[in-house]
Amino acid sequence: MKLIFEASRQGRGCSLLPACDVPVYALDAAAGRKNPPRLPEVAEIDLIRHYSALAKRAYGVNDGFYPLGSCTMKYNPKINEEIASLPGFTRIHPLQPLAMSQGCLEVLKLAEGYLCEITGMDAMTLQPAAGAHGELTGMLLIKAFHQSRKDTKRTKIIVPDSAHGTNPASAAMAGFDVVSIPSTEEGMVDVAKLREAVGDDTAGLMLTNPNTVGLFDKNILEITEIIHKAGGLNYYDGANLNAIMGKARPGDMGFDVVHINLHKTFATPHGGGGPGSGPVGCKAPLAVFMPGAPIREAACWADTGDQELEIIKRAAAEQAEGTAPPPKNDEEKEIQKAAKELLARLQQAAGPELEFGPVSPLSIGSVRAFYGNFLVVVKALTYILTLGKEGIPEASENAVLNANYLMSKVKDLYPVAYGKHCMHEFVVTLEALKKETGISAMDIAKGLLDFGIHPPTMYFPLIVHEALMLEPTETESRETLDEAAEMLRKLHEIAKTDPDILHAAPVTTTVQRLDEVGAARHPKLHYAFPE
């Protein structure tokens, strides 16, 4: 199919802006560009058809099963999109007066509170834009914590060898050395090795639990205690939170800092790669290091020490609640009148109810501009309110149920890397199949493309050879899982009987397997315009 630049015709365009109604300002030519950018010149119909054609050559959750392990490709509810497109959210300038942004602050405050409760943390920042951004933020919190105690020899972050690549990379960005520790034969953290690895140079540990092979580490309390005893802090990678929401909390497992992926666990769409949102929560002693300004109830409600004002405020509160007694004397009448005025002022946005407090002097600063991927937070909040305290654990229960169900239907053919049961995802190894038939994890994945579903995550975690990682999520029905299991079984059979089919797969897609070596050796990273 054509690139949009190839569909461009000089002189075409769309009528979007009116003529300029002020004198046109002439920029000094030296400051101006010589040639216009070669952006597409297309009519509206050209543009719309172009992107429709692109969409037909893509695959989303709404097109079918997407068991991409570690990514939690659950269904993204429509109501969330509609709420996030309300002008009351989209048309709000991030620097407009807070009195006129109370709804935005309320979204942030509610989301912070609910996410604290779900993770067992004391404070939350919504600034980070994705999981890896949250990891960086969390690592910086840990660094700030040790520095504030002048404990500068703590330069090492311990990361299990099964960790996602973002973990060591984020730790390194925060200036830490990464110490990798091996996993046991059961796929868990090797506690003995961990004990050997810790010392007075340990800054902390990064872990996801359930881990990247889909197992809940039974020794978790022992593990986090080893780190604490050594003087380090525990960081929880929340990529796998969908397994335990409402069932268990990182904050109760000894973790001090967590990130959450709203685009995974809280059902916000992945957008072809983003935007996500990676809120970071921490325990109280770390809150002073958080980025950005904390949201709080406006100071006008806080105790001012001014007795007269306090009496009026109390009266105003009573009025607001409708519990104000009738005034007994003139003085009380005066107080009630003043209270009424105060209340009116507050209610008419003369004084905001929520505000940003001062940035802590110990804050790590900012990891981006403004307050985070706000509209993503709006979607996640809508989701949390919809599910509520009943629906949230139910989501995790069914995510775990679906994963175990799918695993049980394929594990005789696809050996599970570790464990008898799994949490919300599981990892199979095709090492034996590859030895026997030459068919690799990649070949099976490509075969699935011809069956019309999205393949699982391939070759992750690195500790499992020929790995496929399947995460069905709770929003898939039993039939979908049955069908996927059938496909996997069928592919296994083909691998044994007619492996060439799989070497050639996919054949039903718009393109076949690509020359990735050529792409990397001689990178062509933009369209080559005809000269």
Place this chain on the structure above:
Amino acid sequence: MNYPKELFYMKSHEWVKFLDDATALVGISDHAQDALGDLVFVNLPQAEDAVTAGESFADVESVKAVSDVYSPVTGTIAEINEALLDSPELLNQDPYGAWMIKVVNVTDHADLLSAEDYEKMIAEEA
């Protein structure tokens, strides 16, 4: 697989060719290039950088992996093979012609294997 007799090898699959007592060429073995698959990029150090026997001085990239390359000798880099920057495939096509660095003032070397011992080691690993 081909392991020229006049070269010495490291267990981590680099080769070294001594041009004289204090000058050496360094590259990766035929076995290494085969195991790594099609190489797409080489990160080379700069001339005048120091290298230390047993320490990584470069890395080579395939599409889905990156591997460190370790120096068999201690010395100073006199020259890098710039042709590899544009054509990493040379490492696959001609691993012994495609040297990566030329080291001068060689003062030390790591544990090195003869071609025969290296070949034996690989046979045992397989």
Place this chain on the structure above:
Amino acid sequence: MGNYIPSTAGERQAMLEAIGFDSMEALFKAQIPEKILLDQPLDLPSGLSEKEVRSVMEAIAAKNHAFRTIFRGAGAYHHYIPSMVKSVVSNETLLTAYTPYQAEISQGILQSIFEYQTMICELTGMDAANASVYDGASAAAEATAMCRERKRTKVLVSAAVNPQVIRTIRTYCWGAGAAVVLLPAKDGVTDWQAMEQLADGETACLYVQHPNFYGLLEDVETAVRLTHQAGAKLIMGVNPIAQAILKTPAAYDADIVVGEGQPLGMPLSFGGPYLGFMACKQDMVRKLPGRIVGETTDREGKRAFVLTLQAREQHIRREKASSSLCSNQALCALTASVYMSAMGPQGMAEAARQSMSKAHYAAAQISAIPGYELKFSGEFFHEFVTKSPIPPEEILERLECEDMLGGYPLQGDLEGCILWCCTEMNTKSEIDQLVNVLKEVAEQ
């Protein structure tokens, strides 16, 4: 109470039995130590039906006020968004896909990113762009990391850069152990005299914003000359709309270009999601963070697109990767592509020219009011700073009564000054009304 689980209670029970459990409790108890399992429900409100949640969220949105007229920018800009943009980015498939790991079924996403990279290269004149990063501020911070080498770690930043960007660069550099030194500003633009002393053999890069935080055009030629003289890299922060008419960073010989892509079709949205774009010269391509899409062919020789140069990235290079970036802002990059395609080169230039012309008209009118003057005399794009003896709060509150969001009140040395912004959204009559209100306030 809502949930999005299709299976019925009966189906769940049957599935539980199929895996050898009689209850969910048993399934969890088999794997999570009892000590850790919660013994009571979370302290959250009860779930809501869609109808209820809609009214709750609508009520929250109603507590915000969307201004009729906006004269404020300072890092978030109110531009016209063509209807086509929303239509395309709400497409079910494009919205619910993820990173195109499986190229054969993701050609649409990959091609859209390739087109986006091309458009960013066209705007900036640079050789290569990545698929997006979190926002403009983190793009700036990531760019400084691209320039750091063993012996060069110091990062110079102009004091006339958006303060949020400075703060983000500081935070990232603090993590990496790199020093950040501010280059002072004079008359609203960077004071290049200080550069002679501050740039040295340890300097990795200079970050300059053009137009800068005060809307002023910088002397980029001098910036490039002094930076390159010191053997360091020049990073330019640009406004993508201005770039439709301003001299390209490539023509200035900048090494890296970054910016906040929000003006390219993204609503204000209280600060996000926005779009960090990054582009660089050929010799730095392998230092770019994040995803990059390249053109290649499939087995049959058909043109196709694929994620490439992946060995730079965290999933392969792990702790040696220069960035941990994984999920990015792909849908925002798509938004920007659709915006730029809809506007075309003429439309983009028109939006830029109108923004600039209206800002100059407003600046002239405001500075003609007795008591108001322009704080700086340099050439500007679509933002400018005024000074007046009247406290900004007074002016801004008065404007709010007219449903106008006035300029941004500056702090610090510029306390008492206001940073105004005009775009093609502001009609002449709105600007005239603004000027009238300012006059009234001045006369009181």
